[in-house]
Amino acid sequence: MVECVCAVLRVLVLQAAWALCGGQVRYSVPEEAKAGTVVGRLAQDLGLEAGEAEARRLRLVAQDRRAGVEVSRASGALVVSSRLDREELCGKSAPCALRLEVLVERPLRVFHVELEVTDINDNAPIFPATRKNLSIAESSMVSSRFLLEGASDADIGANAQLSYTLSPSEHFKVQEENSNSRTKSLFLIITKPLDREMVPVHNLVLTASDGGRPTLTGTMELVISVLDANDNAPQFNQSVYNVHLPEDTVEGMLVTRVNASDPDEGSNRDVKYEIDTVLPSSASDIFSIDVESGEIRLISAMDYEAITMYELHVKVTDKGTPPLSSQCKVVVEVLDVNDNAPEVWVTSLSVPVPEDASVGTVVALLSVSDRDSGANGRVRCWVWPSGPFGLEATFAGSYSLVLREALDRERVSEYEVEVRAEDGGSPALRASRGVRVPVSDVNDNAPAFSQAVYTVLARENNAAGAELARLWAQDPDEAGNGRVSYSVAEGGVGGAAGSSYVSVDAESGRVWALQPLDYEELQVLQFEVRAVDAGEPPLCGNATVQLFVLDENDNAPALLPASSGSGSGTLWAWAAWGAPAGQVVAKIRAVDADSGYNAWLRYELWEPRGKSPFRVGLYSGEVSTARALEEADGPRQRLVIVVRDHGEPARSATATLSVSLVEGAEAALAAGAGSSSLVARSAMGGESGSGAAAATNVWLVVAICAVSSLFLLAVVLYGASRWAPRAAVLAGPGPTTLVCASEVGSWSYSQRHSRSLCVADGAGKSDLMVFSPNFPPPPGSMVKDTHPEPPALGTCFVVNLVLEYKTGKLW
Template sequence: MGLPPTGGGFWITVVVFCGVWSCSHAQISYSVSEELKKDSVVGNIAKDLNIDVQELQSRRFQVVAGSNKRYLDVNVKTGALFVVERLDREELCEGKQKCALHIEVMAQNPVKLYRVEVNVVDINDNAPVFPLQTLVKNITENVVPGDRFSLPGAKDLDVGINSVKSYVLSPNEHFTLDVQSYGEQSISAELVLHKALDRERESVIRLTLTAIDGGKPARSGTMAVIVNVLDINDNNPVFSKPLYKVKVKENVPSGTKLLTLTATDSDEGLNGDVVYSLVDQEGNSASSLFVIDSITGDITVKGKIDYEENPAIELRVQAQDRSLSPRHSHCKVLVEVEDVNDNAPEISVTLLMSSVSEDIKPGADVALITVSDKDDAKNGKVSFRISGHSPFQLQPSYKNSYSLVVSEKLDREQLSQHHVMVVANDEGSPSLSSTGVITVHVSDVNDNPPLFPAAVINIDVKENSPAGERLTTLTATDLDTGENAHVSYSLLDLEGSSTPVSTLMNINSLTGEVYTLQSFNYETIKRLRFQVQATDSGSPPLSSNVSVSVFVLDENDNSPVLLAPYSEAGSVSTESVPYSAEAGYFVAKVRAVDADCGYNALLSYHLTEAKGTNLFRIGSSSGEIRTKRRMSDNDLKSHALVVMVSDHGEPSLSATASVEVVVVESVERVQPSLRQVPLKEEAFSDLNLYLLIAIVSVSGLFLLSLAALAAARCCGSGGALGSCGAPVVTAHPDGSWSYSKATQQYDVCFSSDTLKSDVVVFPSPFPPPADAELISINGGDTFTRGHTLTSAGKVRQLARIH
């Protein structure tokens, strides 16, 4: 596809190549003339690549970094590739026949690369220039017509047709011009004597040599030639042949002989004695790499010959006699340099982005890699590969260019940066290689939630601890980095919870430290359950939860509470004992309860004051007051007893009950219920039946009173989240008791072989342990704290009276 010529004779040619590779790696080739004005349009990339112009801005269509970026740019509004800076072919490519600029154009979303080759075509903007403004030639008068005299060649910075194509000599009667061409870039001119010289007629001949290039219009340069006619030596040295050719390998050691030149002179003596020399050539620095022996004509190497700098070298050799008016002749020596594999491949990498997101899709371009080798033929043919396993792969684009693309899913948490080692090998013998390391940084995305060390966390807190106490520090770790790993904490209520956890607990959102907002009472709250959520600061944020159970540990903060009839503070209960009572006679039973748990609720009973004789004793665990011996006439008739009920907490708390025991004469005056020691008997008498009925009636009334009292206490102390109120004791028709404390239910039963009325309470569904602690209730009923006894395990009371 071509574009119409622009003004000033400039022209542009566009060629689009889309081969076996997709157009994302196509090469567009444009040809433009040098010296285009700034903002001149080279071509329309959007049209040539079949890309909608509307997508150029949204996809951030741009020329990526490179040495040629400063010359060309893309207009994202029109898709035009235009000149940013003046294109001077001679500055860009010096004397090369082909001058091409290679740029890469990148589009985002998705990332695609397009390669553009802009061939800069030479225009005839340079005139030929001679190395000298005036050339002086000394020529003897006896030269014969046909003799030749070398002239320095003109240099033209242009190439091809615009380089020097011909020479013209100003009209004269003695000399003509012989122009010789040795190829497109090699042309020389020699003066040829047309008519014999006569110094006496004309001693100085002034000529003008004009060099003309092949441009349209043509440009030219001139040099003045002054010929001094000398009247001496009339024979020139003659080389065995006008052109010598020789081959030499690059990097040959200094002093290596190339060839020997031979020139002969027909004259005798000094006029026939020939010396050799190399003619300095303007702009041909390679001639300094050789030296010629002036006597023998041997040409040897004195510098380093590099094929990559000069694949072919042209030498001008002069043979001159030793006469006072020397004559000389010239020949050419063409040195063809043979390449050896002395250059390792060169790797050039252009990263398309500073870091790669770990969620980048496979197939995306990451870097552009160019491989080159200065050697020629097989020595310059390069193979390219990635060394070792890598989540990237190479895709050839054109010539020795490759794209580094993602081939596998990346994970920053496993590896935050990849060092991709690439190896380039040429096909020389021996082969040379180069390695390069491309470091690809992987940037983080929020793909990991914060994680707690455990799914459930248990915390203990003592009851009555002050509000604001730090319970623990919860820490969640996040494998991400930066903001994606910045974790904040919050409290969550469990589903169905009646009390918001935010009223009981607080958490530091930055550190995860958990604090109490109030003091806890074990008798009200035994366990508090909630969740803590850890949320990162990513977008979108990720979170995870942990279940937290706070167990309130019991403290001994409740004193024992006496049950009726000894529950009224300051009151004294009166009990009667017959004078004839035997040792072990049952006097009374003191019962008490403690709202604490464990050892803090394990009660023991003691008599603190025993006036008179030592007549009574009390069971430390049952609370039963009994006689220690028979009465005597010396004993008092009234005994004031003080019973202390103490728990086993640290420090221990206690309560006291006052009991007055009166000694009476007649047994009939004493209630025959729980006053006597039960003895084993063989038959169940009518008296026992009456006594049993009386016991049940009294116990029922007593228990109803306790139930009413407990209900009143429960109503007055409502709780939440596992709160427990005052104990409730309920009598059953079968003679057993039920002891309940808020959400805890206890079944109470009487013993079958004594009148102790011990209460043993077991937790459902577990049986009482063998070493369970018995806690006294009502002075004789004992229970194991925290246990429940099912109705099937109740034992009915059997009262036996002797």
């Protein structure tokens, strides 16, 4: 709106000027006016009526094609047709006036029009360069001036009036001074001494501002280098060199090459390189540099796990006087390779582990690490062999060794566990750590005897305190839990208490006799031995001991009936004259309280010696005629008969038999009267009786030979078992073996009982004879332990021979 008002005023002024100057029209228009802007009413100012401009063909004849204005045919006004740039049309000329010719035809007439293009502030100040490098010796004095090239502004007038400012600096300022020329001179003035070592380069900004509204500015960067006497230092083409090297790079490999140049000439241009500093300082001997070419090579091995990055400060120095230098930085980043195996440490170990420890109990804490990085340092772990233990991850790099299954110390007392680790590198590296896990004992096993039933043989009349046997119970536990003590439990067979006859040593398990044993009173003693460990709570086990008392020859034969307290007396019998040989006239009856061989009796005719008409059956005790009786034998025969057992030593008793020789009828009467305990046999049937006796004697001799052989074998075996270093104990639980003997040496088999034996009219008695040679135990019967092995139980050989003399027959 303001521009329009100004244009109207200018038109009025031109019209007045036209009237004063004799018809010349002057217009004014600002540069950069938009196309279509009306400069002035040209037709009206020329005195043309409305509508005459087109009729009389009013047009503009431009002397310069860049006029940028035209005449509107419709209105006859002078308007802007294209961009008007004063600086392009007139440059720095002022004022900028364009001379135009206007032609009116019909009739033809020429008018001169002057168009002034006025300036606007549309151009900022411009420096010749955006950056200005200055080299100033650091020895320059304060107030030294250095000429600067100022800026230019295409505008004119106030729009081209420039002022200068310098960015804040304590060392420099700018100053304008008038010179003889029409332009002002611009100087850079030093305000403070320069120090290259402190500030080698000053970066400043010079700003030029014009006087237009609004103000426009232009800038130029001033780079001021402070120089030594050698005014150019070498410069690297890069300030930082970045290099990546695997840690297994071989020695002598080229790391990188640095390059620096110096714009000086001669010796000031020649440079040499050196490694100034290396970080860390301990790596100073890993790299070397060629002083001429700047090649950096590896001279020592690198280790990523020790140093992951090296920083080399390389210095380049020229050969000037004094020499100038510069530095660059070489950063060497080390790349990891899988050159470190995993490491496994046991940080805590809780051993021994009780065998009753619950599943999930933590046995050990482990730490696993790998000095490599990335996949090379990623570790997986497991336990080998797979057993009662496993690994559980607690947090990164930490694991717990836990119990996965129940333990049994008696089966496995100690485990050797190997914790294995493997990293994720290629190829993968492995490591392992052995962990010894002992298992501690708890009292979970009761003592156990090797046999449920022990059979022990002991001779009667043994001394008090004699060792009868040695028992041993095994407890697989250890220490106090496996320390066994022995004792005798109360009770026995037939009301006999075992503790009154025997005692057991609490530590060794040896069975001792508390008193002498008497076979005639006690043949079998059964008692229990208890084994108790020292655990908490204590556990126990029992074993049954069957003690068989072996008979000793401690009883002499006794005649039935006994005629005196001494065991000897006179017996009476009658024999008929003329009795044939083999005629039984009497029978000696005797018993022995012992059993077996000790109770096996034999009869011998002691007196008269020589040719006696009588003889005695060796085992039957029958007194019979050795030949036919004659009157020369006298009316009476006195026979001394000795009865001996088969014991060692043998015991004996004597009987005196008085045989009266009478007639046959008297002998028969005497036999019928029964005046004596011996029965006289009549002479009748002599031949048949004699034949039966002869047959009986033959079989009796055969039986005696067989029994004697067996007796000798039994004696040998029994002696071997008796003098063996260990007690005579049978090798395993089994039936009790008893041997019973009759008056003629018969044995029979029994289970815990003795057979009753009746001899003639005497009372029955129980006989026991056992043969127990000490044979070595069967394989597998020994148990390894620190305790002494109990004596091996012998094998019992049973002789079952029944020899019974009844009514003249051998069964």
